[in-house]
Amino acid sequence: MATYDRGRAATADLREPRTSSGRALLALLAEHLPLIRDGARQGDRDGVFPVEVFERLRGSGVLGATVPKELGGLDVSSLHDVCLALTTVAEADASTALALHMQLSRGLTLTHEWRHGDERARALAERLLRGMGSGEAVVCTTVKDAGGGRVVTRLRPAPDGGWVLSGRKTLASMAPIATDFVVSARVEVAGVTRSAAAVLPRRTPGLTVLDNWEGLGMRASGSVDIVLDDCPVRLEDVFLRGPLGERDDAVLAGQTVSSITMLGIYVGVAQAARDHVVAELTRRGGAPAAGVRTLLAEIEARLHALRTTAAGTLSVADYLAYEFDGDPLERGRRMMFDFQRAKLTVNRLAPEIVADCVTVIGGAAYAGSHPLARLYRDVRAGSFMHPFTYPDAVDWLSEAALAGPKD
Numbered sequence: 001m002a003t004y005d006r007g008r009a010a011t012a013d014l015r016e017p018r019t020s021s022g023r024a025l026l027a028l029l030a031e032h033l034p035l036i037r038d039g040a041r042q043g044d045r046d047g048v049f050p051v052e053v054f055e056r057l058r059g060s061g062v063l064g065a066t067v068p069k070e071l072g073g074l075d076v077s078s079l080h081d082v083c084l085a086l087t088t089v090a091e092a093d094a095s096t097a098l099a100l101h102m103q104l105s106r107g108l109t110l111t112h113e114w115r116h117g118d119e120r121a122r123a124l125a126e127r128l129l130r131g132m133g134s135g136e137a138v139v140c141t142t143v144k145d146a147g148g149g150r151v152v153t154r155l156r157p158a159p160d161g162g163w164v165l166s167g168r169k170t171l172a173s174m175a176p177i178a179t180d181f182v183v184s185a186r187v188e189v190a191g192v193t194r195s196a197a198a199v200l201p202r203r204t205p206g207l208t209v210l211d212n213w214e215g216l217g218m219r220a221s222g223s224v225d226i227v228l229d230d231c232p233v234r235l236e237d238v239f240l241r242g243p244l245g246e247r248d249d250a251v252l253a254g255q256t257v258s259s260i261t262m263l264g265i266y267v268g269v270a271q272a273a274r275d276h277v278v279a280e281l282t283r284r285g286g287a288p289a290a291g292v293r294t295l296l297a298e299i300e301a302r303l304h305a306l307r308t309t310a311a312g313t314l315s316v317a318d319y320l321a322y323e324f325d326g327d328p329l330e331r332g333r334r335m336m337f338d339f340q341r342a343k344l345t346v347n348r349l350a351p352e353i354v355a356d357c358v359t360v361i362g363g364a365a366y367a368g369s370h371p372l373a374r375l376y377r378d379v380r381a382g383s384f385m386h387p388f389t390y391p392d393a394v395d396w397l398s399e400a401a402l403a404g405p406k407d
Contacts (some may be wrong), residue, residue: 013307014084014267014314021074022081025065028074029085032056033092040093043220044374047213049176050096050220054138057100064133066107068114071126072133073107079257079321080314082108083264090268091275094378095220097265099174106139106182107132109258113239121239124199128180140178142169142226143386153228155187155196155238163187163233165198169226175209176222178202183228186244195241198233206231217377252332253321255387256339260317263310263342266350266382270306273357273375274299280361295356302356306349313342337400340393347383347390354379 017023032053039050057063066082067073076082082104090097110132113125131137145151146168153167165185172181179202187196200207206229213224242248277296281288288296320335358365358372365372383390 012311013304014080014087014264014311015307017078017081017084018318019076019078019081021065021076022078022084024074025062025076025081025085026088028060028062028065029088031060032062033088036089036096037092040095040220040374041369041371043093043095045219045369047215047219049099049174049222050093051177053096054099054174054177058135058138061135062100063103063138064107064135066104066111067129067133068111071114071129073129076104077108077111077322079108079261079317080311083261083267083310083314085264086261087264087268087271090265091272093220094265094269094375094381095218097268098218098221098223098262098381101262101265102140102174103132103138105258105261106141108261109254110139112254112257117239120236124237124239128199131180137180138174138178139180139182140172140175141182141184142172142175143184144169144171146170146225153183153185155185155198155233158232162235163198163238165200165228165231165233167228169228171223172209172226173218173221173223175224175226176211178209181207181226182239183226187238187240189240193244195244197239197241199237199239200228200231200233204231204233216380217374218381219377249330249332250328252336253328254332256317256332256335257321259385259387260314260335260339260342262382262385263313263346266346266379267306267310269375269379270303270350270353273354273372273379274303276371276375277357277360292360295360299353299356299360302349302353306346306353309342309345309349313338333400336387337397340388340397343382343385343388344390344393344397350382351379 017026036053043050061074064073065076069075086097086101089100110125110129113121114129128137128139145153151168155163155165158164181200183198183200185196185198187194208227210225213222215223316338317335320331324331354375358376361372364370388396
């Protein structure tokens with residue numbers, strides 16, 4: 001577990017790490033930021049995943065940052081510090097940050113399985129974590145079924161006592177370089193439909209990584225589709241979850257840990273847009289027009305609200321995840337409630353900031369090659385990230401405020 005600096009004044013705007021391991025991660029990332037920044041324009045233009053960047057991240061230990069130290073990682077467990085790392089990368093390139101999130105968040109959730117799961121889950125988690133810690137394993141998590149949910153990914157028993165997995169997943173960021181895939185699926189066990197997560201090496205027969213990502217934004221994130229055609233899965237390579245549709249508020253904590261650090265990506269995009277505007281106005285010289293000064297003041301205020309909202313929410317999430325020893329159902333509800341309020345705020349403020357930056361710069365920012373054009377498209381991705389999309393978040397938050405959260 002990471003060591004916290006209790007004598008150090010905690011910042012409230014997502015600018016300074018809270019732990020020694022968080023500082024170590026930021027120091028490692030600093031070496032890679034120039035390369036990430038230099039490749040952002042071409043990656044966006046061509047829609048090509050930055051393989052060289054991730055090979056260097058792997059070699060320096062960044063891809064094992066959230067793995068416990070005893071398993072070979074940097075032991076970055078603070079959600080605040082992981083979020084800050086993603087913010088820092090997103091200021092250089094949001095696509096790279098989104099792909100990196102896949103690896104870092106998986107380290108966090110696998111560490112929980114390793115510490116608190118049953119015997120089989122602990123063994124599977126440890127195997128993956130050791131691979132991540134050594135730099136050998138790059139783990140892509142695939143949750144969303146393709147075809148708008150019409151194609152359901154399913155596990156079924158195999159004659160050899162294992163499983164067979166079939167389906168198709170979409171928006172699998174970082175898939176172009178993944179060595180292993182954690183695939184969400186449904187499975188029938190003793191007549192009950194349960195959720196599951198199957199772990200498959202890339203070389204698994206029947207597993208095909210497509211090259212079909214043509215996103216409006218996040219164009220270099222490699223968010224491709226994965227086709228699963230009767231893929232064999234060993235019995236011990238499946239995390240079995242609870243019955244599908246059964247309410248268990250305790251699992252909301254894990255869902256929050258897995259996703260909350262993504263807030264940093266959109267904070268980073270907004271910060272990058274603001275910094276570009278300030279640099280351009282400084283270069284132009286003279287006193288900006290009153291309308292420009294008004295917009296700049298609004299940008300500053302919104303960015304402050306964005307950063308402090310994210311930082312405050314992450315501080316509470318760290319406490320609930322690692323120090324709260326009360327009812328696990330209450331912990332899950334509190335973590336998700338705070339997360340969803342912050343996510344709704346970030347998804348509103350970040351696009352407003354970038355849009356105002358485009359207005360300040362004017363018509364030049366409308367060219368596809370302009371840095372703000374990329375940021376304008378990338379920032380929109382936040383509203384589509386689970387959990388939850390806007391309609392589900394509105395339902396969940398309103399029910400939580402009025403009469404307790406819905407399923």
